[in-house]
Amino acid sequence: MAKKTKNTKKSSDSKDTKSLGGFLLKKMALGGAARLRSKADEVNKLNVFPVPDGDTGDNMRMTIESGIAAVENMDSDDIAAVMKAISHGMLLGARGNSGVILSQFFAGLSKGLKKNTKADVVAMGEALQKGVEQAYASVMNPAEGTILTVARESVEYAVKRITPKSTIRTLFGDLVKEMYASLERTPEALAVLKEAGVVDSGGAGLFYIMDGFNRVLNGEQVQSDETEEKPKTSTVDTSSFGPDSVMEYGYCTELLVQLMNSKTDPESFDIEPLKAFLCEVGNSVVCFKTDSIVKLHVHTMTPEKVLEYCREFGEFLTIKIENMSVQHTENADKKEDKEDKKDKEEKAEKAHVSPTPLKKYGIVAVTNGAGIEGLFKDLGTDEIVQGGQTQNPSTNDFIDAFEKVPAEHIFVFPNNGNIIMAAQQAAEIYKNAKVHVIPSKNIGMGYVAISSADFSKDDVDTVVEEMKQAMSRVTTGYISPSIRNADMNGVHINKGDTIGIIEKEIVVSENSRMDASKKMASLLLEDNSKFMLTIFYGQDSNFDECAELEAYMKENHPSAEIYFVDGGQAIYPFIFVAE
């Protein structure tokens, strides 16, 4: 995937950057992504909980990577065009709340630069301020001591220091310097960070990206660290296609074609005939030309014809042909062809005639684990988006799911506080249905909302309101092993203890899992406002534990209604849903 870009050499000399153009910006973005890539694990570990579910680093990395993927084949020195492409790519690829905020920060930069072909230090400063503004606006209740603070303080600092002598390099130098300082201050602004002894993870992610930008400006080679590709261990399961198989689905064919002066006139080359040809030999056609390069994507039974046709006017930069009967599983960050995304987005924006009649309501839910997935399907969910605490789906994952649901209204259950924003962003982009995000912050809220919904009602607002109402009564408690020693809320936690978490607070810590679970159950029921407990047992919990819990509940909370549900979830042996 990591194609060597050959045009960056044209970029302006970075040492005296009075103004910034598209070539250098692209280089900087690549550097930013590379820098975060090498630090993503470190950022993941900046988790306020001693629970192995931190994923901010990965979320932000995937978000910036979808931004640079969008300019991969772009060859333009127009900063507005390049920034727009980057921010658009990030918008679609945004994962997790930090990812969404990051994408909004870049969207602000893009807005700020939209009239510039080149940006001087003042224009860049203004754009950065726009970025901060938009990042803040993307959060309903902005909290300080977060990525927002880090962005705001550093931009304020850097802009204030702009003088007639300033260059883009000094601007970013100041920015990154203050970003680091601001990051170090986040524990002062946010108590949970201080208690956990970490700095804000989103802020750290932003810092590494901007640090990468800055390093490129200073002439450092941040970028082509080829080990970056390491996590993308793609595995091919060839068992689904044997000697007797029938070629049913054809080949996913993706080509990058360099138009050759010797064969055609690259400048005036018209891709319409090529498109028509591709539609003739296949489908899912995406084809566009950027300067002298044509990128195409087609699903076809006869890829050889496509190759032959293309060689009439060009030579191949890259060729990818995959048998679509064979399962290609790759790491989550490259599930989709980027061009498919573009394709889908185009489709999403076009009013399309649906072959099946639209039903009134459709449901998309984010779940993790077969048990919970089955449960949501039984409750009428049309499309499951795989994801959860350690794997936040992107805006685009949601759009993909929406497309599979032919409904007038789509209800979305993010089931995780860190996924709500990506869902909302997708809801805004998607045009083929009215999308209603039911902001379920955890699986318990989502479960209660969807199971109390009455989809026979005609008035969509009533349906939504009733779901939100039901959800508002819910308190969810998680049980998890602790992966490190910690002191929280005055409680000392040893690595290996079992902790109980309610609403981002550790409320229980015990040596044994059973004791922690019992305490959690009692805690949830103690104030008498809750009288019903649904207990999702995870993949590592056994029947005896459930039986023991049930006996405990009968004895200590005889009037409570208890329901056990096979959630099959990882990480948390029990999730308690009290209402």
Next chain:
Amino acid sequence: MSEYIIVTDSACDIKPEILKEWGVPFASLTFRFDGNEKEYLNYDMTSSDFYQKMREGGVAKTAAVNVGAFELMFEEYLTQGKDVLYLGFSSGLSTTYNSGRLAAEQLKEKYPERKIIAVDTLSASAGFGLLLYLTLKKKNEGATIEEAAEFATKARFNLCHWFTVDDLMYLKRGGRISPTVAFVGNVLGIKPVLHMDNEGHLINVSKVRGRRTAVQALAQKYDELAVDTKSGTLFISHGDCLADAEYLASIIKEKHNVDVEIITDVGPVIGAHTGPGVLAFFFVGNER
């Protein structure tokens, strides 16, 4: 004006001793458990024994009162020179009423000078019991048999039946509710709030999470629909869940004045279709 007697059947879920006190004879529906030939009358088994058997997996089958049984009962009073007003179990749920009606038609030929009137209460359990109670009150106030029959025929549409069950599986199994209506009950912890419509059919109105919420939803129906909440009559029947019945009564009484309160068992004949844990609540409203 000749003397008349009001008779009924055992689906009214009013205990035999109270019916005796009221002077109301009844014909009994019967039931038996699958795999067992022994047939029971409705009150042959205590409610807790009956529901225990169901919880253990017993499947109860019920049988309507037949025409012959009604003829025997009606004739007893006809031969005494009394007219007969029969209030019967909803035709929407059982053929019992139809048996009573046929018996009445046939006996009219044999006793042309007597009046025999059958009224389909379109009600069940203590809702049916409540209509019986109210009609009896009319009689005691001096209403003629025609007036009493007319009263019952009109008042039946004001009898609100609201109930919840622990598991819709029983209603579905007995064919008392359509499978689509039963679908909502497949989810753990989801409780349906149902009512009986003007045709005596069971309708699923809403679903709520948790039994306690369901009980509160029943109580709320009283706030919304009851006409006489100053000197109200509160008829509650339950399938071996007295505590819930009492909780329901307590919520109502917190807000409203209640003169007559009857908490009774949902007998086996109806319980066979609702399962243990049914909680039903009946009162007079502007409409059902």
